[in-house]
Amino acid sequence: MILDKHIILIDDELDVVEAVSEMLELEGFQVSTFTDPNQGLKSLNPSSRSVVLCDVRMPAIDGLTLLSAIQHRAPNVPVLLMSGHGDIPMAIEAMKLGAFDFLEKPLNADEIIDKLNLALTQCQQIQTAQSSSDTAPEIPIEAAIIGQSKSIENIRKQVLALAHTGVDTIINGETGTGKEVIARALHTFSRRKDKPFVAINCGGMTESIIESELFGHEAGSFTSANKKRIGKLEQANGGTLFLDEIESMPIAVQIKLLRVIQERVIERVGGNVLIPIDIVVIAASKADLVKLSESGAFRSDLFYRLNIASLHLPSLQERKEDIQLLFRHFVIQASQKYKTRPSTIYAEQIQQLCRHAWPGNVRELRNVADRFVLGIVGDGFDLQTPITESCSDDFAFEKQMEQYERNVLTEALIETLGNINEVSAKLNLPRKTLYRKMKKHQLDKDNFKTQ
Template sequence: MSAELSAKQNAAYQVLLVDDEQHIRLAVGQTLELAGYEVKTAESAEQALKVLDKDWSGIVVSDINMPGIDGLEMMQRIKEIDQDLPVILITGHGDISMAVGAMRDGAYDFIEKPFSSELLNDVVRRAAEKRSLTLENRELRKALEEQGGLGPRIMGNSAGIQQLRSMIQHIADTPADILIQAETGSGKDLVARYIHEHSNRREKNFVAINCGAVPEHLIESELFGHEKGAFTDAKSRRIGKFEHANGGTLFLDEIESMPLSLQIKLLRVLEERAIERLGSNELIPLDIRVIAATKVDLKALSEQGDYREDLYYRLNVVSLDIPALRERREDIPMLFHHFALIASAQYQKEVPQLSTDKMRALVAHNWPGNVRELRNIAERYVLLGNAYNFDIGQQESTLSDRKMTLPDQVEQFEKVVLEEELSRNNGSLKLTQEALGLPRKTLYDKMKKYELDKRDYK
């Protein structure tokens, strides 16, 4: 890595240098500044402690032997402020055993005098990166808590997810049936449960059935129930899914898999809000909300004659689209951290610190398996630690593999989003502007900045 690139990366890090000798502060401070760090100095522990708080974004480098509060006592006080703030101690030859003891008490590392600039920079770099990851994890935890609460959660701050939560808030307490459309692994089941838990039906049953997982000859009985003797193996009365969900929510996943012969019966139930068990002539009234989910275009399917058009329109009272994970890449760090914390609790293992390179690889991946794929990778990462090299395959990525500063990464990501949206809208600036929620002038300015031409996307 070039010295220039290293200095650019280090510019994001702060170092508080504590030493009672001015010439040491000048010499060590200059070394760190040449490496690109933002350096603050203090001539005493008392002065340094006034600067620090739990949100201090840097690290501390301190001499051990100082008048008044020495480096060891200062370290203990720092740990009371923030247990995770790295403290690097500078020691004389006679202080080695003392420094080793300090590391057992929580010091990040120690450097013995005299030391080279390379050694100092290496230790400081590792400590600064650790601090950066610690603060990033805290921000993620905070964001998770802000979106917390009991029951299922729809996590993320991307525009698509915020719009999804807003729509659910508006329709949660209405009796309207809902059609959820999303790719496999996007969380259709979670969204359905979220709607139920945030509605006035939350005290009643949420009943889910995968229409593609039940054999065709059994699905009618599963949905509507049957009376004893209704057919050969009907040895007792059975309550079906509709009846069991009465007062609550019935979730019909993979609704496209429902046999055509059953679709007309489902349509009748949706219109009449009543069922008959197989083998019975008694109508059972229902107070129920139906949420259906599909991974295909039901309208196209109905136009091809493979799905009843009237049922499609009856189900599609309210339509919710869950964005694919590749369309909301900014949510990936939060989601990964959330799934890693769940796996940590499940397996009683610590969550390893995730390197910037690995997070960049996660954000660059196209995620054909969506959130389910991300969850599996987070779980394996907790189980295997840093030995796990993310089996997300070799793929072309618009994000560079070289080391990049945060502003460079943000710009690269912004360019990717603009290119994807222009391509999706065939170069239409109006549709792109609306999809990204940008003022027209802002879109023009960004296209000019990244040398994008709408004609290249038609």
């Protein structure tokens, strides 16, 4: 989540400064402009939470010299360079020396906004990581549970409320909706945050294996038990135990787990010593545990003991307004993971994402982001790269303005899920004008609606 969108714009050409700063301010950025690069440099300090956008070639200083000076004065500030075609070799060399990215003139509005947002996010993540300490404030819950939909905002409120109570909880949701993310948030924002968070997936385990995993065992308790093993329940003492796919847990193990939850004591397999434990249990299921307990496939007494509180996670299809924010977040993560340049995300690609059904939910979206950053095609949904037509210098400005208008319309349609009345009010456009512009840019409101 980008909390501050401050840009330092440096260019010796006043008309470029005015045009770019106006465009960025309309997009919600805070822009400080400088036609003198030395003055722009002086505005920075080691704690600056800004991104520098500057020209490569200026009379007083060149891009490589300015980049070096910024890195010494404010090492955590990302630098994006603007370059004409003849200056691209210098821009590439600057990237090798640590520049975040470069933008070729004439500038593309969609590309510049996208890359500035990526750079701002990276800047703030670095600052947050460096300032983290015992005395540092907790991360905002918006950084742990990402989304702007009403359903996710409600989930965040429930997580904060439940985290303070420390009650056992069941999380319901389809595969890939982020149940472990929510479980970790319940732990992170609780008083147990400094204690262990221990996760175990109950799916596909035999009764003997899962029993040993949960309870541990004493040496010699069975043939291959050469030494004592501490189980997950004991490892989680003082903290949180997360049981994923609990609907897959064998009935015999469910009975033993029920005793642990009721009495907060365990016995290792092959042992006879009662070991007290202090844990919060969070269970997750993609199945309807009520129906399973009614049919006898899941212990009803265990269900009711765990179900002190419950959270239901919506599918990604039910929270389409979060797709863009999540995807950009995953693209940044993937770029850092694979050490690649952040990829430009075009408005057409956002539309493709919103039209997809997402049967694999957030997990599928993350995989698509990874493939997008790596530039590979995998199984399932893949983004198509928009075909951009080249245009002469005479039409460059008109082309950029058309693209900017299309981006503004697309963003508004995404945020309102295709609600024309809300888009009209948000952009202060009469409906007739809005429909004409949507037709011009081939934007269909139905592509942005939750199915």
